[in-house]
Amino acid sequence: MTSVKDFRARIFMLRKFLQITDLHLGVGLAAGGKAGDLREREVRRRFRALVAHMGRWHADAVFCVCLGDIAHRGDAEAYAFFKREVSRLPFPCRVLLGNHDGWEAFSEAFPDSIEGGFVQAAVEDEAGVFLLLDSVARGEGELLTHIEGGFCEARLLWLREKLAKYAGRDVFVVMHHPPCSLDAWESEGFDGAGAFRALLEGQGRVRYIFCGHYHRPLSGMWGGMGLSCLHSSVSHQTILPSAGQNEEAGRYRYCDEARSYGVLWLDGERVLLHHVFYEGMEELGYAEGVIRRRENTAQGE
Numbered sequence: 172m173t174s175v176k177d178f179r180a181r182i183f184m185l186r187k188f189l190q191i192t193d194l195h196l197g198v199g200l201a202a203g204g205k206a207g208d209l210r211e212r213e214v215r216r217r218f219r220a221l222v223a224h225m226g227r228w229h230a231d232a233v234f235c236v237c238l239g240d241i242a243h244r245g246d247a248e249a250y251a252f253f254k255r256e257v258s259r260l261p262f263p264c265r266v267l268l269g270n271h272d273g274w275e276a277f278s279e280a281f282p283d284s285i286e287g288g289f290v291q292a293a294v295e296d297e298a299g300v301f302l303l304l305d306s307v308a309r310g311e312g313e314l315l316t317h318i319e320g321g322f323c324e325a326r327l328l329w330l331r332e333k334l335a336k337y338a339g340r341d342v343f344v345v346m347h348h349p350p351c352s353l354d355a356w357e358s359e360g361f362d363g364a365g366a367f368r369a370l371l372e373g374q375g376r377v378r379y380i381f382c383g384h385y386h387r388p389l390s391g392m393w394g395g396m397g398l399s400c401l402h403s404s405v406s407h408q409t410i411l412p413s414a415g416q417n418e419e420a421g422r423y424r425y426c427d428e429a430r431s432y433g434v435l436w437l438d439g440e441r442v443l444l445h446h447v448f449y450e451g452m453e454e455l456g457y458a459e460g461v462i463r464r465r466e467n468t469a470q471g472e
């Protein structure tokens with residue numbers, strides 16, 4: 172039987188990484204709203220609550236990564252707000268580019284996230300190597316973003332080099348766009364998906380692909396690799412309808428489903444992604460075989 176001491180030792184062997192995504196800071200202002208816009212205030216209040224929650228419960232994380240769409244319209248003020256809030260965390264917060272982010276303000280706010288002209292990095296850890304990828308397809312003559320994802324030759328070359336370098340290590344890919352359709356109907360495209368998959372499957376030991384963009388929590392497989400998506404951590408979520416229902420409403424439908432963030436635990440054997448719903452998470456007490464509200468328990472009721 173596992174003793175309490177052994178159990179604690181095993182927990183501490185796990186390496187913890189946090190994932191947040193699709194904040195869309197500024198979404199309440201997009202339709203001409205003002206700074207005091209109720210929706211915007213809510214999104215920012217939630218982000219502060221999210222940061223406080225991560226700091227309280229997961230201060231032992233190695234790092235947090237935001238998987239893109241930090242800003243809804245790529246404005247500098249949103250990035251300044253983001254940086255100010257995450258500076259309170261006891262661990263670093265890395266960033267990826269999303270299709271709503273604007274290159275100019277993003278690259279000014281996060282110059283250290285750029286390598287070779289793209290928002291990409293290889294982060295080594297004892298649990299494996301994280302390849303943080305820039306999956307935003309660029310339009311001709313511009314660096315602002317398109318909803319579709321994709322890789323160009325330069326990014327595929329960078330990826331090929333990293334996979335070769337880390338061929339003996341467990342590799343975890345982190346990117347904004349999922350590289351494949353995630354639902355039952357025709358989804359948005361991903362330029363170069365075939366070459367990307369061939370590269371991932373042909374070289375190295377890619378164990379899992381973590382994505383944002385979809386605004387829904389999901390886990391599955393793509394080829395032989397694990398694949399997951401997350402809720403938006405503070406903003407709107409995508410409704411998952413039956414096939415055909417989206418055409419009635421244009422493309423996507425959104426809702427105010429509860430927000431969550433990801434807690435990833437790795438130990439060389441397990442890849443465990445927990446979804447944490449940080450709002451309305453009232454801790455319960457346990458006394459005399461009854462689970463009840465903690466304040467009542469504390470008062471001995």
Ligand SMILES: [Fe+2]
Nearest residue numbers: 193240271384
């Ligand atoms: Fe998004």
